[in-house]
Amino acid sequence: MSAAPSSEPRRVAVLSVGDELVLGQIEDSNASWLARELQRIGCMPGERRTVADERMLLAKAMRELAASHDALVVTGGLGPTLDDLTREALLDVVDAGGELESDPAGVEHLRGWFERRGRAMPASNLRQALRPRGAWLLDNPNGTAPGIGARIGAVEVFCLPGPPNEMKPMFARVVEPALACPGRAVLTAALHTIGVGESVLAERLGDLMRRDRQPSVGTTASDGIVSIRVRAEGSADQAREALAATVAECERAAGSLIYGRDGEPLAAVVGRLLLERNLTLATVESCTGGLVGAMVTDIAGSSAWYLGGFVTYANERKMSDVGVRRETLDAHGAVSAQTACEMARGGLSRTGADVAIATTGVAGPSGGSDAKPVGTVYVAVALRDGEIYARRFHFPGDRITVRRRTAHLALACTRFALLGEPTRPLLWSESEAVHVERT
């Protein structure tokens, strides 16, 4: 392996393999994940290519990328079936005319994998223990497909499986130790905000976003979450200091709009606030149908602060499970501040939780009216022995988008209520529309 000089980051190409990628049947989220990880460990992502499961095309891409980069990460094409050809293509590049060899440790791994699961190993799986002469298998604790390591001249090649839950641990275990460059870094930080539009946030950030600024600052938006992205380059020490200084400037500019950093889920932040205050949470969901609960329970350890909840999709369930009154439904409708408040109140009383979140709305595509068009949603947050704050939102987008935005903004409302800012103006809601009842 050629050690890269500490002033020049190693350029690493990423090659994604699979007909389904080339044909656009699935998105290649592996490639962008790898790009971010490579930067984190001090490498510079180079070219990215996506090639079909065709032996000649694959071999050509490996050769070309190895010729113009310092290392190469390949994902996909290591499955047990005949349409998986990464092994064969690698053979053509590193041992042209040779034959794939069966790796005894690989066979052992496969036998053990099936044995531990009490299943017979299909003969086709033995293909997964094959590798070119001179190459070596990479351990896969999470699946049947071992990776393959090899060298094309001085260029290290890592062939990883396609499934993200197998690829990511193998990157951390094998690729990171081999390619990490402790002496230099491209460091990035993401600060996540919710409840504010991208252009308003840009105004707050002002000159921090100038293109020629170092470290650079940019913003990206997704499902109501607007993230500030900071990127610093240099020696590890320089980059770390410069990153910290710019992050601090961004934090001053955006204040409590920032809820978390570097992918921290909003639900985890809400959980931390609850834990600090020794409070518990319940959910009562109509239009989100369990999505808020799913986001909350995605967080490991959420059982310490989340009790559970109700998916009151039908009106009958709103009445019998959380005590919404028929008169309220008749007078104001299921999609109303009053119904949302009663749902949240019922969530508190039925579970004994300290905080309850309720959602009710028109996710679409049908069910809208002039007064309550598709995208109209009420979110209520109830605090035990205190107030219930219900807020009307209007979310643009299709059913899936409306539901995800609802779940995120419901967690945002909860966060601001816990921070003592329950009526703070939020994107897609009208601040004057906050409806307050006693619990």
Next chain:
Amino acid sequence: MSAAPSSEPRRVAVLSVGDELVLGQIEDSNASWLARELQRIGCMPGERRTVADERMLLAKAMRELAASHDALVVTGGLGPTLDDLTREALLDVVDAGGELESDPAGVEHLRGWFERRGRAMPASNLRQALRPRGAWLLDNPNGTAPGIGARIGAVEVFCLPGPPNEMKPMFARVVEPALACPGRAVLTAALHTIGVGESVLAERLGDLMRRDRQPSVGTTASDGIVSIRVRAEGSADQAREALAATVAECERAAGSLIYGRDGEPLAAVVGRLLLERNLTLATVESCTGGLVGAMVTDIAGSSAWYLGGFVTYANERKMSDVGVRRETLDAHGAVSAQTACEMARGGLSRTGADVAIATTGVAGPSGGSDAKPVGTVYVAVALRDGEIYARRFHFPGDRITVRRRTAHLALACTRFALLGEPTRPLLWSESEAVHVERT
């Protein structure tokens, strides 16, 4: 333009341009959209590359892709700022040593664009009217950046803007008429299965998966769902017939393992089965925390067959909301077939639904034991006036993976129960472990 013979689809490469793509800051959804559109109009998507905003690298990629394809679609790098270099790279390829020329119609377009919006045109925008000699601008009704058309030898090149709302209409207006091949098509179909491993499915498909077969058949796996992908080429009529014939063969080989086609969600299939039988559904979720409900309510119109449910995350909620007995929890634990059965039974009785799904398990990372390691999950399906089938699974993977697989397999168990195959062996479960109680 060289007309492609109707027997051979034109191979079209896609080149995505932008630092933010190479660095993994945003996903490149343009490329997969283009791949699908190219197939729709009878072309074959070739290689896909992603390159940073660097003039030399861009020019090299354009040259290489033009050498191995019949046409090239480039997206991005046409903005007004100095980091947008697609024009300059194209110049280097089609008129090396020449200068970019200002296109009078392009200047006109830009002036009109700003005039109609009552804004002064920044001088930098004039860059967007530049093109190499011999190239031509492509009209952009939706933004300031015109596209650029050119030829590299006989290969047509289309440079389109990066923003999808500008790129997509320009593709339809300019690229489709130029490349569409009405006499020929590349058609694809996806058949989705659940509960079976990729290699077992491959054995069932047998020779259908041979690499040299036309139409081609491959498989991909994600979260327990294994999809069979069929691709047929030829004249539109031939391709349609060949696709239908191969799909029928795959259907015969895989039988009821196939639940749906072309992206149809499993929850929609369960919903259709329920509607046909005039049945309603309730969910009782512990380890999935609302994820099954969220998948179900992602389906538009699910209110016709889904009543709602309970997120019984804490044991207290299992007892008070769905009547799980304390003795059951004490004797067997929260993660047990008995508890899952009582959760499902309670789901029926508390909601009046005809079918109830219950999930309880150890999603991790902590909470596992020797007898019930992380990934151990019980899924129960209860049918009113019938049986409750509880099944033990062991899912590999991290918390997020275990939860998603649980939700998918819970829907799969429900589907097989509705089809009268409640004890069918499923991937990640032991068939002998089906525990049956009366509702």
